[in-house]
Amino acid sequence: MAKKILVYVEMAGAELAPVSLEVLTKARQLGDVAAVVLDSQAATTAPLLGSYGAATLYAGVEDDYRKFVAQPAAATLASLTEEQHPDLILFGATYDARDICARLSARVGLTVVANATDVVARGDGFAAISSVFGATQNVTTELDGPSPCVLLRPKSVAAETVQGPAAKVVNLALPEGAPRGARRLESVVAPASGPKLEEARVVVSGGRGLQDPSNFAMLEDLAALLHGAVGASRAVVDAGWVPYARQVGQTGKTVKPDVYLACGISGAMQHTVGMKGAKHIIAINKDREAPIFKLCDLGVIGDVLKIVPALVAELKSRGVSG
Ligand SMILES: Cc1cc2nc3c(=O)[nH]c(=O)nc-3n(C[C@H](O)[C@H](O)[C@H](O)COP(=O)(O)OP(=O)(O)OC[C@H]3O[C@@H](n4cnc5c(N)ncnc54)[C@H](O)[C@@H]3O)c2cc1C
Missing domain, CATH: 3.40.50.620 (HUPs)
Incomplete structure (x- = not known):
């Protein structure tokens, strides 16, 4: 049966x-x-x-x-x-x-x-x-x-x-006498634009290699052009650069996009468990020994702070507007 x-x-x-x-x-x-x-x-x-x-x-x-x-x-x-x-x-x-x-x-x-x-x-x-x-x-x-x-x-x-x-x-009926100890006072939906991290087909993630929280703006620009979402490593979440909702990895979210772009992320195992199911992984890192290069399909050795703005400019010059 x-x-x-x-x-x-x-x-x-x-x-x-x-x-x-x-x-x-x-x-x-x-x-x-x-x-x-x-x-x-x-x-x-x-x-x-x-x-x-x-x-x-x-x-x-x-x-x-x-x-x-x-x-x-x-x-x-x-x-x-x-x-x-x-x-x-x-x-x-x-x-x-x-x-x-x-x-x-x-x-x-x-x-x-x-x-x-x-x-x-x-x-x-x-x-x-x-x-x-x-x-x-x-x-x-x-x-x-x-x-x-x-x-x-x-x-x-x-x-x-x-x-x-x-x-x-x-x-179904709610059983009589069901406890009601914890009342939900308020539900707040975090304001968000673009697709959700877990559902996005393109995820552009940033790590400590971005050097400064303000540099996440360039990832936002790139993600918007690619109709994607911005993710992050735990190092930058712990540093308070971006909210926890963006964390990818063992103690964050699991994502399986078509394209995962890791920008200035070393590729620690606790990060990669959350993104290694992506169809295509692209990594930008200035350290050619970074573990992320063992996992990625396309590796770019260089300064993320130069490569991402160049990528954004190139996409815009080709008429991509997000
Ligand atoms: C129990 C536990 C759970 C964890 N859970 C998670 C999790 O869910 N998600 C997660 O991400 N981590 C998690 N971690 C932390 C994880 O081990 C790593 O510490 C973290 O992923 C490192 O983040 P990062 O790659 O941004 O930083 P780093 O390891 O510091 O790497 C920064 C990288 O940026 C590169 N870089 C520096 N400057 C530039 C530049 N200008 N251009 C290009 N590249 C540059 C460096 O070469 C380096 O590879 C967990 C750890 C533990 C112990």
Whole structure:
């Protein structure tokens, strides 16, 4: 009999979060998929969820899911788990999902593997694959017990649609007495122009080799011309040059663009684990021994402060205007 896979699907505004579409794609390789959406707009997502292979949509539309942090969602998932006994519960590894999954596991007593890069069928159950030691080794963890939970890292799987009918909507009620201890006072969307770092097809990243935070402006210019996003190494994030949201790497974001341009970045393992999946890597560094040159497809040995402005001028002279 096909396994029952429950996927916690998040919404980002009126859209489904990209990581949730990735997780749905993985889920349908493992069994029959039911999605849970806890949002006032939940029912509107049925056609899209169907096109990612979900047969059923459990829709919770109460405002309390938005108003309170994690607890109402965890209580709802706990009661659904006790009723449906899914063979596996999958989440995208987001901040909200980590909170919710931890509470769910504590309530029902479920196995959790966080930050996995893959889930596979193994024997009669499942195993999660995680990357450790700067992605130099993979660990396979057999998932024990009923309804184990796995949080999959964004960009672990490429999201792909299938021809599927709209998911059948089943309304969920918020269980009586669900705790509501932590109220969300305000949600602020950081102002941003251009594509999101995790979704951009071109990423222009800067490191300590840029010498000064003001020099990030030239990366902004280049990224705008290439319809890309600006990323950064941890060294410059720690130095306060750019916000953490731009950090690429082990403790930052994982990106898989078509082109990754590393400007003045040495190529430490903790950085490269977050970008080595890019289709093409270009590095500019004045040190010909820099480790990034071992990884890149095209290496430019030289001063980033001269090369990037020259690249911007060349693109503009060819009529590229962003
Ligand atoms: C637990 C842990 C987690 C970490 N997580 C992350 C992470 O998520 N992301 C991350 O990035 N790092 C991470 N790090 C830090 C990582 O080890 C490196 O220290 C960091 O990536 C270095 O950043 P950088 O390349 O900008 O700086 P540096 O290593 O100082 O390199 C700067 C480079 O710029 C070059 N350069 C200097 N001037 C110029 C110039 N004018 N033109 C061209 N090139 C020039 C230099 O040759 C050098 O190669 C982590 C470390 C630890 C211990």
